[in-house]
Amino acid sequence: MKNIKLTIEYDGRRYLGWQRLGNSEKTIQGKIETVLAQMTGEEIEIIGSGRTDAGTHARGQIANFKTESNLTSGEILSFLNRYLPNDIVIKDVEEVGERFHARYNAKGKQYSYYVWNDVIPTAFYRHHSFNVPQELDLLKMEKAIEKLLGTHDFIGFSALKKTKKSTVRTIKEIRLEKEGSMLHFTFIGDGFLHKMIRILTGTLLEIGMGKLEVDVIDEVLANKIRQGAGETVPASGLFLDQVFYS
Template sequence: MRNMKMTIEYDGKRYLGWQRLGNSDKTIQGKIENVLMQMVGEKIEIIGSGRTDAGTHARGQVANFKMKSTLSTHEILTFLNRYLPNDIVIKDVSEVGDRFHARYNAKAKQYSYYVWNDVIPTAFYRHHSFYVPQELDLEKMGKASEKLLGTHDFIGFSALKKTKKSTVRKIEEIRIEKEGAMLHFTFIGDGFLHKMIRILTGTLLEIGMGKLDMNVIDDVLENKIRQDAGETVPAAGLFLDEVFYE
């Protein structure tokens, strides 16, 4: 069996997320698996680096799958991009060692979140950003983001309830940059909990609006109470940029 690695770009606007659902064909994983099965004539299961929620986008999702076919990587790439919907694009296909696993071997991930921050909304980026007309204190948001760096239990900044799995994660970098009306948040870390980036972004935005005090970061990291953090911003502004491997 050959082990194949793919890098995938998709616009998640009309999909129910990455993970295959038995009662729907509106998932990224399901769409790709269906085309792969047409290509090789055998059942294929792809493993993604992680799930993305309904409406979330990706520039660099990584997945792997096993197959018996002797098709070249170029033939696989060409076939997939010919028959997949035009909002799902395979950017690269390569053959990797048998032990490569897109999820278990991932060391870190980079996400972006986009906010359109102007009194006038945008027609072009409305499906790929969150509209915030209020004036924001970017300096205060930057200082608040520094409190999130390092290793913490982030369950209070997630949509998870109680779980037996560890909710400790390490955030290596948070950048907040503004170009014109577009505010670009960048998050790099060893992993992120369910809706964690959307809740962190919502919290930082409410700090920037003056709705929350900067100390809310320390409070939620300590008390782990989700309700004390900011709102969960919409999935439309979220992009998985890159998955890092050794």
């Protein structure tokens, strides 16, 4: 039995997210499993590093699966990219140790969120960014970013209700870069809660617009109430860039 690790890139526009649902044709996992089953003649289940929501994109999603197939990594790579739709691309195939688990072994992740900050919308990036026409105070946003760094209970910045699992996460870095009209947020941490990055981005944008004050970060971290944070920005601007392993 071989354990195969995949590095996957996808445009999430047409899909209901990563996780296989009843209609597997509408999920990334379902699409890949269907092709793997055709390739191996086996019933294959792939394990992703985590779920991405409907409409979210990935440059470096990681998954693994077990197979009895004797196909080489190169043959698997060629077959998948030949038969998968062109908005799902396998960037790398590697045989790994039997204990490797894409989700449980992940030590951290990097995400990007893109905002087109201009009164004139963009034709080219409209499916991969969120258009914000208002002028933004980037200095206030940077001050708010500083408050988010470190280890906190981020449940107030998530779509979770109540959970028995820990909602404490560590954000190691948030970068805000501007090139022309495009704002690029980079988030690096040990993990992120459901819709956490989209809510953090929405909160930072509302601080930049003057709708919220910088201190709202401290308030939501303290009271853990979702309603105090900003809006959830659309999935279209969100990319999973990289998953980190030890």
